[in-house]
Amino acid sequence: MKRFGLKYLYLLPAMLVLMLVTIYPLVHVVALSLHRKLLIFDISRFVGFANFEFMLGDSRFWTALGNTAYFTLVSVALELAIGLGIALLLNRSFKGRGLMRSVVLLPWAIPTVVSAKMWEWIYNADYGVLNYLLNIDINWLGSPAWALNAAVLMDVWKTTPFVAILLLAALQDIPDDLYRAARVDGAGTLKILQRITLPMILPMIWVVVIFRTLDAFRVFDAVYVLTGGGPAGSSETLSIYAYNLLFQTLQFGYGSAVALSVFICVGLITLVLIRAMRRSEW
């Protein structure tokens, strides 16, 4: 066989696996979303874009989209701010720095479901340690005003270490001489942070924002275990809504349409963020 064809042969196994586990399900979901398919009533027929038309008028969909956007914006913003602070602290030299770096990573190492269960107890209205420490009596997971925020707090606790470690890696890539040069050039601590450190790690900040935004927008397990989307849908995200449609009520057609809307949103967000990242590269 010619060398030209050989390279495609080498790629074939990987391509086949990808087709099977990624491309095929995606195409299938697209196809499902164009059908009215209800297993319970044994209905399955092509309806074109009817599911999407219904979605635009579905207030539960818009609430879920709003919840998802809120969860994403607030959690990513907090994780970035706190993670940057931790990274800057860990980048200084002090005794026990190696130990601190490992300790900081711990929340991230715990499986999401486990930490969600843990936080469920922390938030418990009657026996929870949070109410005990704050000496108040709030039903964190049971009140519509708090439930989504409680999920945000847990996500921040769990994922900030990931942000901190990535930013720390970027900080350690900045040569010491740059700081020395800036000090000689007349920059104080704040100016160095503003003119040297932050611009130097900006590309990594965008990487972190992309990773975190995509993850947060698709959030399922953290919220589902903690609140199940309740109370009264006040913490229901798009993924949870899609799950409920697909597997609680077996509406495969409409559920696929909602799932596809997550895919489309995530795709658009990625396009915008990657452009921003490219611009920030030096």
Add this chain to the structure above:
Amino acid sequence: MTRIRLNNVSKQFAPTTNKANSEVIEAVRKLSLEIQSGEFFTFVGPSGCGKSTALNLIAGLEHASSGEILFDDNSVSQLEPKKRDVAMVFQSYALYPHLTVFDNIAFPLQLRKVAKPEQRSAVGAIASKLGLENLLERKPKELSGGQRQRVALARALIRRPRVFLMDEPLSNLDARLRLEMRAVIRRIFLEEMITTVYVTHDQEEAMVLSDRLAIMRDGEIEQCGTPLDMYENPRTQFVAEFIGNPPVNMLKADIAARLFPALISRIGDSKSSVNAAIRPNLLTAVKAPVSGKSSSDTAVAKLIEMTGPDCWVHLDYEGVIIRARVPSGADISAGEHVHLEYSLDDFIFFENASGLRVELTAVEN
């Protein structure tokens, strides 16, 4: 213009915590020194001798463990670099990779909130002086090594600092560019007349650039003086061996006395306790001795080094290598037995144990 004085300056570095059995390192030990205003002064020495630490102490990037540093008559020991008004060029150039050449050069002015039009004219002036006019919009990664070097120089010069510091600025350049930039640095120094402290491990660079230099060894100054003084009157064997290219011939006295018979009148009884040194350019290799000149025993030519204007020969005498000049026209090739013409006065001597220079005057018979 600023005069710099160092009084008994020492710098210790704490042992690194994560390494076992590490000790306190004394990088600079009781350094006392005066650098005149408008002087080009160089710290030179092998790696680890403390020369860069000395420079960092003057810059304020490190603070002295003890002792005092004065600019003119004011102590700056406790001041941060920005308060000392010094500028520095680093071996790595330390250009800000996310900024354009223009912003790199203007950075010190921007920090001092100089107005935009003044920034532009100042950057324009320094850029044309260093041939950077067409590169101002580029990022550092788009520049060659020599161009980066000139941007670093421009950034340091832009605000006319009190003191100009350079830490091995030429080490990362290739040989030809190094010679070119050496001339640029000296030219700029003569134009600006800013007190300059320079650090290098290259003795030739130090000799060519400096008004005065200090040779450092193990955190202390071995000798300090003008380049010519260091070359002609080294106070220690270390200095004699460090300065000069090709390096000085350093021979145990007993071997020297056999190779150069006339030396015995100077060495006398100190045969076992001194070394005799002579510069290669003061030894002339000849095939046959000429009467009337001191001539050595024969040695075997091992290697001929033709550098263009000069030709050098490596000779083997009792297993010791001696370098000597081959006069133009002399046709010496490897394997031949040659004699060396020398003058008794050109030898200097160092005590074996201490490495210190000793005067041995010829004993008249």
